[in-house]
Amino acid sequence: MTLLPGRGITASLIAFLVVGAACSTGGGTSGAPLPGCNSGTKQALFWTSHTPPDTDSEKHIVDAFNKQSTTTCVKMVAVPGSETDIAKLTTAVRGGTGPDVYELDRFTVAERAAAGVLEDLTPFGAPALASNYLDFAWKEALFKGKPYALPDDTDARVLYYNKDMLTAAGVDVSQLDISKGAPTVDMIRTMATKLNKKVNGKYTVVGFDPRLNQGWHYTWGFAYGGSFFDAASCKVTPDDPKIVQAFKTMFWDWAGQLGVNDLQTFESTYAPDTPPLPTEQDAFLTGHLGFVVSGDWVLGWLSKYAPNLHYGITYIPVPKQGDTPATWAGGWSVVIPKGAKNSQGGWEFMKYFAGEQGQRVYTQETQHMPTWKSLLTDTSLFPGDHKLFVQQLAVAHSRPALPVGALYWDQLTIAQSSSEHHSKDPAAALKDVATTVNAKLQPFCPIAT
Amino acid sequence: MIAAPRFRLSADDRRNLRTALPFIAPWIVGFFAFTLYPIVYSLYLSFTHYSGFGDATPAGFENYQHMVSDSLFWQSLGNTLYYTALAVPVGVVVAIVLALMMNQNVREVAIYRAAFYVPSILPLFALTFIFIVLLNPGFGLVDYVLGLVGLPAVNWLGDALWTKISIVLLAQLGAGGPALIFLASLRAVPAELYEAARLEGAGPLRRFYKITLPLITPVILFDLIYGTILGVQIFTPAYVLAGGTSGGGAYTTGPENSLLFYVFYLYKSAFQYSDMGYAAALAWVLFVISVVLSFAILRWSRQWVHYEGA
Numbered sequence: 001m002t003l004l005p006g007r008g009i010t011a012s013l014i015a016f017l018v019v020g021a022a023c024s025t026g027g028g029t030s031g032a033p034l035p036g037c038n039s040g041t042k043q044a045l046f047w048t049s050h051t052p053p054d055t056d057s058e059k060h061i062v063d064a065f066n067k068q069s070t071t072t073c074v075k076m077v078a079v080p081g082s083e084t085d086i087a088k089l090t091t092a093v094r095g096g097t098g099p100d101v102y103e104l105d106r107f108t109v110a111e112r113a114a115a116g117v118l119e120d121l122t123p124f125g126a127p128a129l130a131s132n133y134l135d136f137a138w139k140e141a142l143f144k145g146k147p148y149a150l151p152d153d154t155d156a157r158v159l160y161y162n163k164d165m166l167t168a169a170g171v172d173v174s175q176l177d178i179s180k181g182a183p184t185v186d187m188i189r190t191m192a193t194k195l196n197k198k199v200n201g202k203y204t205v206v207g208f209d210p211r212l213n214q215g216w217h218y219t220w221g222f223a224y225g226g227s228f229f230d231a232a233s234c235k236v237t238p239d240d241p242k243i244v245q246a247f248k249t250m251f252w253d254w255a256g257q258l259g260v261n262d263l264q265t266f267e268s269t270y271a272p273d274t275p276p277l278p279t280e281q282d283a284f285l286t287g288h289l290g291f292v293v294s295g296d297w298v299l300g301w302l303s304k305y306a307p308n309l310h311y312g313i314t315y316i317p318v319p320k321q322g323d324t325p326a327t328w329a330g331g332w333s334v335v336i337p338k339g340a341k342n343s344q345g346g347w348e349f350m351k352y353f354a355g356e357q358g359q360r361v362y363t364q365e366t367q368h369m370p371t372w373k374s375l376l377t378d379t380s381l382f383p384g385d386h387k388l389f390v391q392q393l394a395v396a397h398s399r400p401a402l403p404v405g406a407l408y409w410d411q412l413t414i415a416q417s418s419s420e421h422h423s424k425d426p427a428a429a430l431k432d433v434a435t436t437v438n439a440k441l442q443p444f445c446p447i448a449t
Numbered sequence: 450m451i452a453a454p455r456f457r458l459s460a461d462d463r464r465n466l467r468t469a470l471p472f473i474a475p476w477i478v479g480f481f482a483f484t485l486y487p488i489v490y491s492l493y494l495s496f497t498h499y500s501g502f503g504d505a506t507p508a509g510f511e512n513y514q515h516m517v518s519d520s521l522f523w524q525s526l527g528n529t530l531y532y533t534a535l536a537v538p539v540g541v542v543v544a545i546v547l548a549l550m551m552n553q554n555v556r557e558v559a560i561y562r563a564a565f566y567v568p569s570i571l572p573l574f575a576l577t578f579i580f581i582v583l584l585n586p587g588f589g590l591v592d593y594v595l596g597l598v599g600l601p602a603v604n605w606l607g608d609a610l611w612t613k614i615s616i617v618l619l620a621q622l623g624a625g626g627p628a629l630i631f632l633a634s635l636r637a638v639p640a641e642l643y644e645a646a647r648l649e650g651a652g653p654l655r656r657f658y659k660i661t662l663p664l665i666t667p668v669i670l671f672d673l674i675y676g677t678i679l680g681v682q683i684f685t686p687a688y689v690l691a692g693g694t695s696g697g698g699a700y701t702t703g704p705e706n707s708l709l710f711y712v713f714y715l716y717k718s719a720f721q722y723s724d725m726g727y728a729a730a731l732a733w734v735l736f737v738i739s740v741v742l743s744f745a746i747l748r749w750s751r752q753w754v755h756y757e758g759a
Binding site: 086090117265266267268269272338404406407410418423436440 | 498500501502503515519520521581585586587588602604606607608609702704705706716717719720721722723724
């Protein structure tokens with residue numbers, strides 16, 4: 001039996017319709033207002049890759065915005081992603097289903113702007129807001145002198161220490177009082193060594209694991225006075241002798257002394273990355289670490305999960321007595337991706353989210369710090385030790401905002417790993433970083449921020 | 450010389466073709482739009498500098514030339530070939546052993562078959578997370594068992610020497626799929642051959658090496674080629690194990706870059722470093738490598754594959 005051609009065409013048309021319907025995105029940013037939005041408002045889609053408790057606070061900000069906005073109704077969606085992995089965003093933008101606002105790690109703004117993923121915010125009037133923001137944060141939001149983001153938070157890193165553990169080991173913790181200035185690396189090493197404890201050949205307590213938490217290449221490079229980028233020559237400078245020394249001391253020597261495999265076993269047990277332990281089981285909070293370099297967000301963890309832990313805060317250790325202490329500040333930002341369907345609505349929300357009202361809520365609820373300058377003078381936002389972090393901001397470094405920022409980070413991490421494992425000399429490993437990253441950086445030079 | 454007959458469609462054939470084409474049109478359109486076009490487009494992109502947005506700028510052979518001096522390219526290629534060279538033969542052996550076990554004439558065989566096959570249909574993402582827990586050097590079951598028999602604990606995921614071996618072990622959880630194919634081939638071996646061998650006094654091992662193994666060599670060849678093509682594309686376990694991120698996670702690509710596999714590097718080039726042109730070039734080089742390896746295995750197979758009736 002032969003089917004009539006007409007039936008075949010009808011069948012194929014139906015098939016096309018089915019396939020077409022299946023392939024349609026169902027996206028779009030307009031539609032009926034969401035609960036909590038005012039009637040007549042147009043929907044704007046906001047994507048964040050943050051996780052709780054930060055997203056809880058972000059939801060509060062979105063709800064507050066929606067309540068007062070007569071033009072825009074923001075729908076917040078948590079999406080997969082990370083500091084440098086924006087595969088979800090790029091594919092969605094290319095497919096025409098991207099959001100109107102995206103939360104992006106600020107040190108990658110220049111990189112994403114250079115790639116053409118972001119809208120220039122100049123036509124929206126962003127330059128007029130510049131004076132409201134901390135200078136370093138605003139500069140991170142620029143690419144070739146134009147703003148592509150609004151900075152929505154920042155942070156700083158310090159050395160936390162467990163007073164009870166140190167006292168029990170016979171250490172006089174008054175030496176670590178922040179009023180006495182920054183401790184030296186040698187001083188911390190001596191104290192930390194007293195805390196190391198092994199059971200059945202495995203560490204159960206490590207005094208100080210310099211690479212854990214925020215013990216990054218940038219952290220120690222800055223602490224040793226290193227410079228990661230030379231604007232004049234438009235070259236990254238990871239092979240700066242001071243950074244090489246930082247790698248040698250903090251990764252090669254320290255990890256070698258503790259045994260990098262033993263250290264890795266300790267980290268996999270008490271501080272794994274994949275999957276991470278719940279915050280309440282953090283190694284410092286549970287007494288498995290005597291010292292840790294971390295940020296202001298840990299204050300929130302301490303008050304919530306370990307209210308009885310006697311901790312102290314001081315500067316990140318310096319190489320020599322009397323050296324100027326250093327830290328670095330990072331943070332996130334909000335951007336409008338290319339192809340946003342409601343960019344004006346997105347911009348209205350960004351101004352609120354990264355403005356005084358949004359950042360006030362976020363600071364209060366998450367213990368991050370604001371980039372909105374006037375909020376930094378509101379002492380009610382920084383109870384207890386949080387004010388110490390605010391003081392750090394004045395002298396904090398920031399990662400160079402480069403169009404190859406993610407590659408630079410990855411390469412530094414590889415060099416850090418090879419130094420810890422003694423598979424490559426720090427100087428040689430960092431020279432490789434310079435070669436690889438500068439090759440990718442040169443097409444973007446000169447970089448005007 | 451006799452001319453080859455010209456291929457002509459009869460009126461009925463043409464009518465049938467007209468009827469059939471609309472039915473298969475969705476597939477044809479899908480093939481051109483979602484398979485052929487991306488393949489051709491990626492070849493074009495590989496000769497450009499392209500971030501994924503805006504215009505692609507011509508780059509000639511720059512992307513391919515860059516690979517020669519790109520240490521990460523060589524490292525990722527080395528990691529991938531190391532993994533493939535280890536995982537594929539081990540995978541064949543495990544699949545054959547599983548198939549032999551599934552082929553036993555016992556009452557509960559259906560349960561065993563299901564039990565051996567189930568891991569291969571579980572999402573690799575979930576399996577990897579389970580594996581992370583099993584291999585944890587502090588509280589993982591694997592090191593605990595090693596300790597019980599007096600062996601030293603292994604830092605499976607933290608020591609660059611063991612990370613790839615961990616993924617080879619993980620890959621064996623997917624051996625249930627190939628094992629089913631081997632099972633089918635085992636059951637196709639004529640029973641009279643075994644009976645004749647038994648009468649001649651051949652034991653189980655001899656029967657396996659002299660009858661079973663030669664007769665399943667075509668399936669071994671298939672599994673080798675299929676496994677190699679999949680092996681060089683290894684990505685998911687490394688992505689999950691290493692966290693796949695920068696800026697927050699510990700090692701972006703495992704200790705000492707030991708989990709930077711080729712496709713992982715390709716992914717990072719495309720989506721983290723916004724270098725789609727280079728990623729496209731990497732993809733084409735991988736394609737060529739896969740083809741070369743497949744042909745090499747095919748050529749080698751002439752020496753050991755036994756085709757029944759050939």
